Amino acid sequence: MSEKAQVSNKFKDFKANLTTRPWIVWGMGIRGFEKLFNLNNKIILSLVGIIYLWTFVFYVILAGDGDYPCDFIGTEDGKNFYNCKPISYYSDLQFGGIRIFLVTLAAIASSGLIANDMTDKSIHLYLSRPISRLDYLIAKFIPIFLLLILVTVIPNIIVYITQWSDAGLKINWIKEENWLLLNIITQGIIYSTVYSIIGLTFSTLINREYRASGAFFLFIYGTNIIVEIFHAIIEDDRILLLSISHLLDIINFFIFDKEFYFLSFGALQPLDIDDIYAIITLLVFVTSCSIFVNWMITNMEASE
16 A cells, blocks of 8 residues: 555656646656755755855865966976866865765765656556656656756856955956856756766666665766776776766866866876867767666566
8 A cells, every 4th residue: 555655646746737748747857856855855955065065165265365266286298287166176075076975966866766666666657647758757857957956056156156256246357257157057067967867877777776876876986996097007098088077077177178187196197188089978978878768768668
């Protein structure tokens, strides 16, 4: 009886508006987003709180007098390198970034979106309604994407407004940084999209919520560590294309038109990789994940 009640409760997602498919999908997505902020989701709420606290402490209160958005840090092999706050925001803790919190949040919040529907078989009931597989996937994508936008774009916009306020709210400051706000929004959308799709992929592949979240976390940090070790051994920059973290970082530097580098064992490592290769690799990866998720759901429909 409890399982039937849980499945029945899921169809409250359709309450938004039953007149058109777009409204059904949007209603499901928004309801899913609201569920993430249920008081029972203490870990998710705590991580969101930590991310905002980290932002205010390290990017607002302790920001210092350095140039915003980028500080010059040195020259290597005739190239100038900069520490950009909107870029370092996505790095690891030792560099002032929230990556571990962001990855943990994405892993936990996305792991049950499809896995739970597969476990209780309610996915078949969803797809028997007037929505397609694509509609269903979009409805599952919306909650995690909006959640990640909340901790990527919004905190950086808060920092942007704070810096503008410190500059006296002068219009000339905005004109001097005319592409900065667009860059901040663009990088947040890219990170949120990629992590959301990876989360849905593991949620589909592993129909156990906690295992899916663990696999997500290990995939991001496992590939990151392995790739850096092999990079130190074979000294071939192309191997970094096998790490999602480094792919996103390369594109991040590309958005801000800065030379890419990373710190390996405490040493600054400039890289010689064409940005286009990173962009193509990331597009292929995201497309492959999307196709795989659709294929898995198609097989479930066929086997039912």
